[in-house]
Amino acid sequence: MRSSKTAMDNLKSMLVVPLSVTAAVTDDVIELPKQSEDAVQIDENLAPQFILAFCLAHGRRKFFEIFKFFDKECDFVLDIIGQVYMHDAHCKSKKYTPDQRLFYHQTHSAPLMQTLFLWLNNQLVYDLTEENNGLGQSVKYMLRNWRMLTTFLRVAGAPxxxxxxxxxxxxxxxxxxxxxxYRTSHGAQVGDCLMGIIYTCQQNNVNAFDYLNTIQRHAISVAANPDLWLPWNYKQNVAELPELAQAA
Incomplete structure (x- = not known):
C-alpha cells in the first residue's frame, strides 16, 4: 500500500483552483486581464491594471426584487436584459469566437442597451420616479456603473x-x-484536495466517484504521468490499457 504522503501528492497534482481574473482571450484582442465582479468601490490606483466588467445579473436582480411594487417599469428593464442574455446564449450555441461574439452583441444588443440607458436616464431627468425609492435606487445603480456593466459591448470575451x-x-x-x-489539519488538507477534484469532475461532466476509484487503482501510473490522468482525459488512458479497462 502506498503511503498517505504519496497519495496526497497525487491528489495535489490534480487540484484545479478557479481563478478570479480571466486571462486575455487572445493576445491580439486583449492585452490586459478582465475582472468580472459586483459593482463595489474600486481603488483608483488598481483600476488601470484591469478591464473592469461588472455583473449585469446583479443589476437585473435589483429590478427583479422590486417587481411587485413597480411591475411595468421592471418588466421593461427585465425584458431588455433578457433579450441581451438570449443573444449571448445564441453566441454560445453557435460557438462564436470572442470577436464574432463581440460583433454580434454590438449589432443586436447595443441598440437594446442604448434604449435602456435612455429610459433609465429619463426616469431621473424628468422626475418619472422618486430617486430614493426602490426603483430610483435601482436606476441609479445601473447608471452609476453603466460603463462597467456594458464592457461586453466593447471588449471581446468580456462576460x-x-x-x-x-x-x-x-x-x-x-x-x-x-x-x-475535521479532526486534524491533515484531514482538512485532504478534504481540500478532494473538493478541488470533485468540483473539477463536475465541471467536466465526469463521475467523480468513478474517477477517484480509478486513480486509486492505478496510483503508480498516476504518479508517473499525472497529466494523463486528469478528469477530462483519464478515460482515454483506461481504454488504451487492457488491464485497466478490465479493472474499471
Missing amino acids: LDNNWAERAIKIVIRHRRNSLF
Missing part, C-alpha cells in the same frame, strides 16, 4: 456576469462549513 465565479465560491464556502468537523 455578461460573474455567476460562474459565485457558483465556484459557494463550493468553497460549503466545504469550509464542513471542515469544522
Whole structure:
C-alpha cells in the first residue's frame, strides 16, 4: 500500500483552483486581464491594471426584487436584459469566437442597451420616479456603473456576469462549513484536495466517484504521468490499457 504522503501528492497534482481574473482571450484582442465582479468601490490606483466588467445579473436582480411594487417599469428593464442574455446564449450555441461574439452583441444588443440607458436616464431627468425609492435606487445603480456593466459591448470575451465565479465560491464556502468537523489539519488538507477534484469532475461532466476509484487503482501510473490522468482525459488512458479497462 502506498503511503498517505504519496497519495496526497497525487491528489495535489490534480487540484484545479478557479481563478478570479480571466486571462486575455487572445493576445491580439486583449492585452490586459478582465475582472468580472459586483459593482463595489474600486481603488483608483488598481483600476488601470484591469478591464473592469461588472455583473449585469446583479443589476437585473435589483429590478427583479422590486417587481411587485413597480411591475411595468421592471418588466421593461427585465425584458431588455433578457433579450441581451438570449443573444449571448445564441453566441454560445453557435460557438462564436470572442470577436464574432463581440460583433454580434454590438449589432443586436447595443441598440437594446442604448434604449435602456435612455429610459433609465429619463426616469431621473424628468422626475418619472422618486430617486430614493426602490426603483430610483435601482436606476441609479445601473447608471452609476453603466460603463462597467456594458464592457461586453466593447471588449471581446468580456462576460455578461460573474455567476460562474459565485457558483465556484459557494463550493468553497460549503466545504469550509464542513471542515469544522475535521479532526486534524491533515484531514482538512485532504478534504481540500478532494473538493478541488470533485468540483473539477463536475465541471467536466465526469463521475467523480468513478474517477477517484480509478486513480486509486492505478496510483503508480498516476504518479508517473499525472497529466494523463486528469478528469477530462483519464478515460482515454483506461481504454488504451487492457488491464485497466478490465479493472474499471
